[in-house]
Amino acid sequence: AQSVTQLGSHVSVSEGALVLLRCNYSSSVPPYLFWYVQYPNQGLQLLLKYTTGATLVKGINGFEAEFKKSETSFHLTKPSAHMSDAAEYFCAVSEVPNDYKLSFGAGTTVTVRA
Amino acid sequence: NAGVTQTPKFRVLKTGQSMTLLCAQDMNHEYMYWYRQDPGMGLRLIHYSVGEGTTAKGEVPDGYNVSRLKKQNFLLGLESAAPSQTSVYFCASSYGGNRWTGELFFGEGSRLTVL
Numbered sequence: 001a002q003s004v005t006q007l008g009s010h011v012s013v014s015e016g017a018l019v020l021l022r023c024n025y026s027s028s029v030p031p032y033l034f035w036y037v038q039y040p041n042q043g044l045q046l047l048l049k050y051t052t053g054a055t056l057v058k059g060i061n062g063f064e065a066e067f068k069k070s071e072t073s074f075h076l077t078k079p080s081a082h083m084s085d086a087a088e089y090f091c092a093v094s095e096v097p098n099d100y101k102l103s104f105g106a107g108t109t110v111t112v113r114a
Numbered sequence: 115n116a117g118v119t120q121t122p123k124f125r126v127l128k129t130g131q132s133m134t135l136l137c138a139q140d141m142n143h144e145y146m147y148w149y150r151q152d153p154g155m156g157l158r159l160i161h162y163s164v165g166e167g168t169t170a171k172g173e174v175p176d177g178y179n180v181s182r183l184k185k186q187n188f189l190l191g192l193e194s195a196a197p198s199q200t201s202v203y204f205c206a207s208s209y210g211g212n213r214w215t216g217e218l219f220f221g222e223g224s225r226l227t228v229l
Contacts, residue, residue, distance in 0.1 A: 043221050043223060044206075044220045046218070
């Protein structure tokens with residue numbers, strides 16, 4: 001079975017500073033990995049995903065993540081935070097083709113200071 | 115551009131009452147999911163469906179039932195509500211089979227309080 005651990009439930013950054021959100025996973029097969037973002041009072045939306053191929057993936061709004069198999073990690077970064085990045089971020093894993101369900105981490109809330 | 119629509123958006127129940135949450139999607143997606151979101155616990159899968167007439171249990175199915183009589187609708191039922199079922203419920207849908215990409219399309223959530 002797969003699982004996801006997100007390190008840090010809250011992250012506070014200054015506007016213009018680096019955003020780094022940490023995610024580690026466990027999976028019995030090569031995983032599919034995802035980052036989702038949730039803005040206040042909304043559902044989740046896909047930020048980026050890794051399935052196969054290039055280990056550095058780029059997503060929307062300037063975010064990117066790198067799949068590191070040796071470290072079982074999929075950390076999310078953005079070089080320069082913007083006020084609009086304030087949201088909750090979820091890392092998720094799936095064990096395709098064994099199943100088509102996503103297991104989510106507990107989430108990390110990002111606040112951006114002016 | 116309706117996408118995934120959940121009704122109702124808010125509901126307060128007393129312990130022991132029953133209710134049904136309705137999820138409707140207009141994207142012709144094969145797979146549908148019900149998650150619950152609780153502080154510090156992320157999203158946990160309750161039940162899911164890979165096609166009309168089929169359902170399966172997720173991580174936390176106890177106390178819930180589901181039905182998918184039509185491809186576009188996925189109903190989540192609580193037969194006898196308990197305070198532990200106070201949560202925000204999210205429905206999601208996706209393409210299925212070899213069209214599955216991992217991108218789930220979420221509704222805006224249904225906030226349920228059980229007193």
